[in-house]
Amino acid sequence: MSELTPEFAGEMATIALGHVAREYPYALVHVVNDAGDVALPRVYHPIFYGSFDWHSCVHGHWLLARVLRLYPHLSECAAIRAHFDRSLTGDKVAGELAYLDLPSSAGFERPYGWAWLLKLAAELRGHGDMQGQAWEGAFRPLADAIARRFKAFLPKADYPVRAGVHSNTAFALTLAHDYASAALDGALIELISLKAQTWYGGDADCQAWEPSGDEFLSPSLMEAELMRRVLAPGGFRAWFKRFLPRAGQGEPATLFAPVRVSDRSDGKIAHLDGLNLSRAWCWRGIAGALDNDDPLKERAAEAAHRHLGAGLPNICGHYMGEHWLASFALLALDAGRPPATPGI
Numbered sequence: 001m002s003e004l005t006p007e008f009a010g011e012m013a014t015i016a017l018g019h020v021a022r023e024y025p026y027a028l029v030h031v032v033n034d035a036g037d038v039a040l041p042r043v044y045h046p047i048f049y050g051s052f053d054w055h056s057c058v059h060g061h062w063l064l065a066r067v068l069r070l071y072p073h074l075s076e077c078a079a080i081r082a083h084f085d086r087s088l089t090g091d092k093v094a095g096e097l098a099y100l101d102l103p104s105s106a107g108f109e110r111p112y113g114w115a116w117l118l119k120l121a122a123e124l125r126g127h128g129d130m131q132g133q134a135w136e137g138a139f140r141p142l143a144d145a146i147a148r149r150f151k152a153f154l155p156k157a158d159y160p161v162r163a164g165v166h167s168n169t170a171f172a173l174t175l176a177h178d179y180a181s182a183a184l185d186g187a188l189i190e191l192i193s194l195k196a197q198t199w200y201g202g203d204a205d206c207q208a209w210e211p212s213g214d215e216f217l218s219p220s221l222m223e224a225e226l227m228r229r230v231l232a233p234g235g236f237r238a239w240f241k242r243f244l245p246r247a248g249q250g251e252p253a254t255l256f257a258p259v260r261v262s263d264r265s266d267g268k269i270a271h272l273d274g275l276n277l278s279r280a281w282c283w284r285g286i287a288g289a290l291d292n293d294d295p296l297k298e299r300a301a302e303a304a305h306r307h308l309g310a311g312l313p314n315i316c317g318h319y320m321g322e323h324w325l326a327s328f329a330l331l332a333l334d335a336g337r338p339p340a341t342p343g344i
Helices: 006-017 052-068 077-088 090-100 110-123 130-156 169-182 184-202 219-230 235-241 271-289 293-313 325-333
Strands: none
Touching: 006 052, 006 077, 006 169, 006 325, 052 077, 052 110, 077 130, 077 219, 090 130, 110 130, 110 169, 130 169, 130 184, 169 184, 169 219, 184 271, 219 235, 219 271, 271 293, 271 325, 293 325
């Protein structure tokens, strides 16, 4: 499969509906401030208490919102709407905000969870019916709070994080840029563009020393996917030729070959299924930005297809992957469509 179909969108929605409200197991990341500061996840996180951890629950909700907007007549959509009616309410948003406002939560989920929350907020902006507008209106204070956090954090972040896991700054700025474009937040767009070019604009002849053993993002391709957003088309193509000058010849070869996943019951090793899917997402975006006569264009599309083939069969079957992989599958299959309707 290389294109998103209604049938597969419904299957992914079913997977997400099976875990966004599943409370256990849950990896709670919480600073205990005193002996009484211990509670169940849903007390701290009245919306995002499922899916094994906070950020996975956030992007599980993004998947549901995206499927609902793309295919509103699927049989699964009634359950999505009912879940959003229960979850995306003013009082529950206030509960999430209260946790973020704790002094010990200043760095909570920075930057990965922040980025996914903005991606969800961008998608909710595209739901134009009255029900969708109610969800987006209730959710907007949470998006505003995270956007402010990005604006406060990025000016003091002197260096990027290039690891292929949650701390990766290129991934965070990519999703935050999608939100800023949808929200018409010019200040955030300008800040992201400046930081991206400061961090990555001079990069050249990337050696692509990857994968590492538990990555779910390609540090190399994720950087390119961000630069594709912040540069004009011609500027991106010129930058990319400097960044991966031998990509048209299939080098570095590691970027073109799917990775092996030896044990999907191991949560860290299972990250590599996500690497195959996120590489497919990046390669599809890069291919679409290249000139038609560029020898890399077809090679990039083929690499995306191979990585999809390696990743898609494994999005369910074991909870260590099932609680998050479908979101990355949807990113890859949905590549090329606008993330939301700006300004709605």
